[in-house]
Amino acid sequence: MTDYTRKRISVNQIKIHMELAENVIAPNGMLLIPKDTSITEKHIFRMNLYQILSVVIKEYSPIIDATETLTVQERQDYNKEHPGSDQESIVAYEPKSINYQNFKETFVQVESSVKNELLAISDGKSIDPERLIKSTETLMGSLRLKSELFNYMNHLRSDIGHTYVHSLNVSMLCNIFGHWLKMPSDEIEDLTLAGLVHDIGKTQIDQAILNKPGRLSEEEFIxxxxxxxxxxxxxxxxxxxxxxxxxxxxxxxRNDGSGYPFGLKGDSISDFGKILAILDTYDAMTSNRTYHQKFSPFKVIQMFEQESYGFLDARFLYIFLENIAHNYLGESVRLSDQRKGKIIFIHNTSPSKPIVQVNQEIIDLMTSPHLAIEEIL
Ligand SMILES: [Fe+2]
Structure with missing residues (x-):
């Protein structure tokens, strides 16, 4: 077999088909993914859930095509530097609708003001909760339909690569989730604010460590x-x-005590902590660069269903997944056997496996385990 070198990389640099050079071990000592495994989406999801920060992968040489394993950002940079090399344009996945373009413009402006606000708070300025909440509400208000958010967020991630995108995304998810939970309006505002500031502690951490592309030492992870x-x-x-x-x-x-900073379990974790854990994981996972080009929300919902009970609060998670799935009721989809159809019913007990109508045929994905929704059209 070809020789390889071992390279430690952070989890957000992992790409599908990379091979592990070392076992991935969970904080509780359990073997999560064995050495020599070829990485799939499911593994990346599992690592996100267990909050694994880095893994050791095999790096084979020579690399046949330098652009083959590039992340989206790297590929865009590469294409800029190598005009004409853009055979698989990332931008082509961006929706051209006026609604999306308006949302994106508002997003860019709001993101910049949120960034300034969070940095000022980090420097000791008094927080202005109303102004911050207004930022998220302005963005939500620029959506024609709230259900557009999930598609737009997905495109924005490949479109704008800024740090504060995550804070705004989580804040918008908090806002929409608060409504789904039928929280009173003051609680929705507080949850929206919590989403905006949940990672504010990162402003106190050396940016060189946070943005470091290569290997991080154990101390840097701590x-x-x-x-x-x-x-x-x-x-x-x-x-x-x-x-x-x-x-x-x-x-x-995390519910099972595997999280940080205190390793709290179950009911010792506040409701806002539990909700943020779900929405933070959802955004981290769906924004992982490996998902950009073929993102199926139903695949993500399925992975949450299969992998995350025990870690994330089941009650909140269930409501979140069910409502996301309902967003796609009536949408056209492509199934894993390439047939095209329309989602006509979402099962409350298994939101990742809806009923799909293909021409005159009704296919219940709950009773067709070999089929899945590959893509929303
Ligand atoms: Fe965080």
Missing amino acids: TVKQHALLGYNLLKDQDIPERVKQGVLMHHE
């Missing part, structure tokens, strides 16, 4: 993990509700 506590410390004397502060502190805790 530093990155401190952001939850650093964020809480930044906010603890601010005049905002305690549930927002607790949410920031606990957004990396």
Whole structure:
């Protein structure tokens, strides 16, 4: 077999088909993915859930095509530097609708003001919760339909590569989820604010570590993990509700105790902490660069269904997945056998396997385990 070198990379640099040079071990010592495994989407999802930060992969040489394993950003940069090499344009996946373009323009403006606001808070300025909440509400207001958010977010991720996109995404998800949970309006506002500031502790961490493309040392990983506590410390004397502060502190805790900073379990984790954990994981996972070009929300819902019970709060997770799936009722889809159809019913017990009508045939994906929704058309 070809010789390879071992390379430690952070989880957000992993691409499908890379091969592991070392076992991936969960924080509780359990073997998560064995050495020599070829990475699939499911493995990446599992690593996100267990909050694995880095893995050791095999790097074979010589590399046949230098562009083959590039991330989306790298490929865009490469294409800029090598005009005419863009055989598989990333931009082609961007919807051209006026609605999306308007949303994107508003997003870029709001993102820049949120960034300035969060940096100022990090420098000790008093937080202005109303102004921050207004940022997310402005964005939500620029959507013609709330259900557009999930598709738009997916395109924005490949379109705008800024750090604060994640904060805004999680904040919008918080806002929509608050409505799904039928929270009172003051609680929805607090949850929206918690989404915006959940990673504010990262402003206190050396940006060179956060943006480092290559290998991170164990100490650097420990530093990155401190952001939850650093964020809480930044906010603890601010005049905002305690549930927002607790949410920031606990957004990396996991139901089974495998999270950080305290390894809290179940009911010791606040509701805002549990909700942020779900939405943070959802955004991290769906924004993983390996998903950009062929993103099926139903695949993601299925992975959440199969993998995340025990880690994430089942009650909140269930409501979240069911509502996402309902967004796609009536949409045209392509099945894994390449047939095209329309989603006509979502099962409450298994939102990832709806009933699809293909011409005159009704296909229940719950009773057709060999079939899945490959793509929303
Ligand atoms: Fe975080």
